Amino acid sequence: MIDFKELSAYAAAFTCSENELLHKMEKKAADIYIPIMQPSAMAFLQQLIRWTNAQRILELGTAIGYSSIRMALVTGGGTKIITVERDPAMIEEATxxxxxxxxxxSIQIVDGDATEDLPEVHASAPYDLILIDAAKAQYEHLFQKCAGLLSDKGIIVTDNVFFHGLVCDIDAVKKRQLNRLVKKVDEYNHFLSEQPDFDTLxxxxxxxxxxxxxxxxxAHEGER
Structure with a gap:
């Protein structure tokens, strides 16, 4: 049987950074474990932006600015990206x-907690694309807040929903804190699948x- 991680690495080998700074950011993230999107996931997100021609994007979880930069580069400067981060060191480096x-x-960093009502975030709504990539334990809460900020044809993308594959065998996760987090992610996935107003892939x-x-x-369905 083919290992999922090996297959992901194979797919990632076909992606590349747009410039040397991004390459350095990827290396630093790998060396000291800064949470940035995996190459294949980032490539898909960029393609999604191309397909939808998203003009307003909200990102929850800036980290060092990797995702927001790559999203901005693929739009050619025509898109406004609002990205939320609460860690001062991350904000400084991302800036x-x-x-x-x-x-x-093109990119505006909002200093604050993504779970709270932030005036800068609401001021730029509605959004064509919202990326949830912040605290995993808060995913459900973040989605509920985001739903009201989304344009009619907008898309909400959530990263890390398989959490290193641990959601497939939660009982095997023996560390208590990690087990709770994996359960939260699994509960979020079920929450998404049960949303009456959203379809999730x-x-x-x-x-x-x-x-x-x-x-x-x-109109016929609305009358039922």
């Missing part, structure tokens, strides 16, 4: 990386991605 590529007009890309779109109801 430096964004300025190094002269993307500060789960993809085996990167560490697992969920793509959620609003359901469209016909």
């Amino acid at each position: 430096q990386n964004i300025k190094a590529l002269n993307l500060q007009d 789960f993809l085996t890309i990167g560490d697992g991605m969920a793509v959620s779109t609003k359901k469209t109801f016909t």
